[in-house]
Amino acid sequence: MPKEAELTEVPPLNIRGFKVYKGFLNRASQEQLVAESRALATEAPFFQPTTPSGKPMSVKMTSAGRLGWVTDRTGYRYQTAHPRGQSWPEIPNVILNIWSAVASPDRLPDSCLMNFYGADARMGLHQDKDEGDFEWPVVSVSLGDDALFRMGNPTRGGKTESIWLTSGDVVVMGGDARLSYHGIDRIRFQSSSLLPKGGRINLTLRVVDQTS
Ligand code: MD6
Ligand code: FE
Numbered sequence: 001m002p003k004e005a006e007l008t009e010v011p012p013l014n015i016r017g018f019k020v021y022k023g024f025l026n027r028a029s030q031e032q033l034v035a036e037s038r039a040l041a042t043e044a045p046f047f048q049p050t051t052p053s054g055k056p057m058s059v060k061m062t063s064a065g066r067l068g069w070v071t072d073r074t075g076y077r078y079q080t081a082h083p084r085g086q087s088w089p090e091i092p093n094v095i096l097n098i099w100s101a102v103a104s105p106d107r108l109p110d111s112c113l114m115n116f117y118g119a120d121a122r123m124g125l126h127q128d129k130d131e132g133d134f135e136w137p138v139v140s141v142s143l144g145d146d147a148l149f150r151m152g153n154p155t156r157g158g159k160t161e162s163i164w165l166t167s168g169d170v171v172v173m174g175g176d177a178r179l180s181y182h183g184i185d186r187i188r189f190q191s192s193s194l195l196p197k198g199g200r201i202n203l204t205l206r207v208v209d210q211t212s
Pocket of ligand 1: 115123128138139140142147149171172173182183184202204
């Protein structure tokens with residue numbers, strides 16, 4: 001298990017259930033995850049999602065696991081097939097091991113969403129609420145360029161606080177933070193040498209189906 005770092009408490013973000021493990025993955029583990037991500041993208045190519053209103057998102061997206069998250073004119077949802085029709089690849093064990101270490105080995109995630117951020121990509125404030133079960137956290141892994149992560153509240157509006165996520169950081173949003181609004185304002189393009197051409201990969205792990 002690539003656990004190299006202790007939990008770093010992030011003092012300004014004193015929200016129960018929100019945890020940032022700074023530097024959870026060392027360089028070798030990050031490189032391994034990049035290789036796994038490339039293999040996933042070969043099987044399940046990145047596509048450009050559009051919001052239900054028809055606006056293209058600035059990130060490119062694909063998934064692994066039994067269920068993948070998609071968005072188009074029809075709406076936001078999880079489905080068993082890539083937009084091109086094939087089933088999603090399995091979630092690699094190295095990614096599941098991160099979940100087991102920071103969430104729980106008792107219930108593995110159904111879905112791993114992979115987002116790619118180029119120079120000008122961002123992610124507006126959103127809640128992750130298309131899952132059928134909010135008892136489990138959402139776990140995210142940052143690879144590549146630095147990203148300014150903004151954390152809000154369980155309802156829209158109000159005060160937000162921001163932190164820079166860097167390559168190898170792992171974020172856990174559970175408990176009171178599970179349905180909090182959050183997003184990425186911008187990345188610092190080519191701030192990391194992990195991806196030679198620059199950019200950022202974010203992997204988010206989710207339990208979608210209710211545990212019976
Ligand atoms: C990102 N992250 O880091 C976007 N969601 O690119 C998320 O949307 C996110 O980091 C749920 C839990 C943790 C996250
Ligand atoms: Fe999210």
